[in-house]
Amino acid sequence: MVLEDFESSFERQLDLTDWERVGVVIGISVVSDSFVGFPYSLVAKVVSHQEVHRDNFIKTFTSLWRGSDEVSIKEIASNLFWVRFVSDRDYQRVLDMEPWTFR
Template identity: 75%
Template sequence: MALENFESFFERQLELSDREIIGVVIGSSEVSYRFVGFPYSLVAKIASQQEVHRDNFIKAFTSLRKGSDEVSIKEIAYNRFWIHFVCDWDRQRVLDMEPWTFRRCLILLATVTEEDCIHMTALTHGTF
């Protein structure tokens, strides 16, 4: 069945209210500044004047942390990364192994909660 036929079949079968026809619009700022479903997260900032190559940092950090589960790292701003873990044990292990460095630059880490804005999390102090 072609996609057009499939859509028209359901259009004939369903009756949507005015509100359902309009749908729900989620603003991009609400999505990009908040996160849901990643309770074991850190924000990392590399304290360097020079821009860090995203892929090099992700590869190095992923291989050095030696956690038991997968980790996902996303660049969210200049030298700032959002790191989320599958389990809290891996996140806590990374925090316990501080200080971290990348190419002789300190990596500042902060735990974030669902109420925090990952772009605005203050990263001004390191743990030694």
């Protein structure tokens, strides 16, 4: 499910601000060498009025999303995380489980 499908299917339940409706822009300074060259990546955005605790999010979802191979999660902005998978199978498995909840 892509973001547009997610937003339209839950449009009546979500109350997004104009700022939250804007697309995600990831600056070059955020990208580290460990994330370059891996085609199985996604950006996870926590939709909440409260800032999520970075370490707890990374620990929880690294454990939940780890499949046959490792998963790497890096915070790139407040409540915005870059997730890198080694294999397409693990990447697809996580996408099939969306939407996700945290706390």
